[in-house]
Amino acid sequence: MPELVIDRVTKQFKNKIAVDAVSLRLHNGVYGFLGANGAGKTTLLRMLCGVLKPTSGEIRCNGTEISTLDGEYRFLLGYLPQDFGYYPDFTAKRYLEYLAACKAVPKDLAKEKVQEMLRLVGLEGEQKQKIRTFSGGMIRRLGIAQAILNEPEILILDEPTSGLDPKERIRFRNIISALSKGRIVILSTHIVSDVEFIADQVLLMKEGSIVGQGTSREVTDSVRGKVWEYLAEPEEADRMNGTFAVSNLRNEGDRVYLRIVSATCPCEGAAPADPGLEDVYLYYFGTEK
């Protein structure tokens, strides 16, 4: 079973530091990277895949630098990029067969594997269709199928559920949960519920650094006492919405229910509430006005 060590990894593009001295130790389990756009999640994931080279620092798999492991490391890897690539003139089956060949899946096993994956992601009926005819959700499902085609020990998924409808998202979560045994699964998303349900460890990333890490409960507990509920008059609600980070707002009769994320009590009469992961997201990544 692999162990990934990210040792003070930094990536700099010209004047911008995308990832800033990140250090992590990853064992078996699902790791969910949560962060706003531009937080450096994709850059870090690309470095973990070996697509990008770190400006400084090292990524080691079982004690050896991944660039030294080269093909041996890629043997262990399954990757779904954010901008998932495909040849539109290929059918789904041919595309997976092509990637199976490039992933060194033995030819006699590849056909069986391809069918298994198509069944798993619900594309068995569309396997002879050209990918150019697929919807966004179908393409994403195909992407998930290709990522797990070689039964990777390290599975890296960048925004895996973007473009999927709720039913597909639930199906995806179940696939990942079933796959997570004996593997390192790393996923980045800004869909909080994905991470909440399947991640063993939540990693909060902001401006290239890890600002929080722990189980879903631990991370949620870190903002306990910073989430407030308040029933306000409509005018007051408008004013508060402009002043504080509001994670929920709904009309209740002639008043407005507000869920506010704030380090201090936002107003007299506001009551502390149990925090959720969305509140955590807002606390770390929502700009408090």
Added chain:
Amino acid sequence: MDDKMKQEKWKLLSDEPKDGRILQEKKPPFPDEEKKSERSREVWRFPLDESKKENSLAAIRKAAEAKQLRHYPSFCVNLWNQFRFQSWRYRAAQGTVLLSAMLLSVWLNQNKIAGSDSIAVCSVFLVFAGNICFSGVARLFSWHMAELEQTLYLNLKQMVCIRMLEAGILDLAVLSILTGLTVGSSNAGTGEYLLYLLVPFLWSDVLYLHMLTVFRNGLAGYRQFSAGILCGLLALFPVILEDAYETQALPWWYAFGLAGALLMGTEIYGILGKIEGGDSLCLN
């Protein structure tokens, strides 16, 4: 097995404990007795429990199935895989190039087109053939595939090398057809003739390879296509110059050939370096 042997075996078995233990042998006091004991020692066999054996074998089978056995494809298998999954359009284009090379050579011979005209036509054809063959390399960089391909066991860098090799073989075949069938109609020797064809080809390939990683947005395809046309036109450039295919111009051809080869090497090295670094793959 005769009856006597059966009886002896039965006797030996009946002397052994029934719980499967092997008795510690008592050391005979004298060497003669030791020899006798050696002779009488029988390899004790457990009676096989078939159900236990089946269970154990099933467990081993299960463990073996669960174990991920690695399969390392050979270079030839990788080469074949890259060829196997090419689009039919690309294969049709390759076939057309070869067929056209033959038809062009026959046409030039039949119409007795010789000298600089023949060289110019052949060099332009070789440039276009080269660009068509290189489109297999360009495909690897299209449709956002480069990033994903870089993470596969056979990664982008290796794929590019295989496709370049394949394009090179095809170009060589075209060059052989053109040279073999038309060199006789020219006053130039085979070496000179090859040089006249290869120099524009080298320079156009340098330009084409450069375009692969420079323009990688929505208009990339059009720009590369334009580059291909431009390369073809540049190959006609020597025709404008008087005495370009004369012996006194040969040093210039050698110089341009050498420079083209060096640039080509640098360009290939640069592309492989860009793939390794990854920045240009991801940012475009």
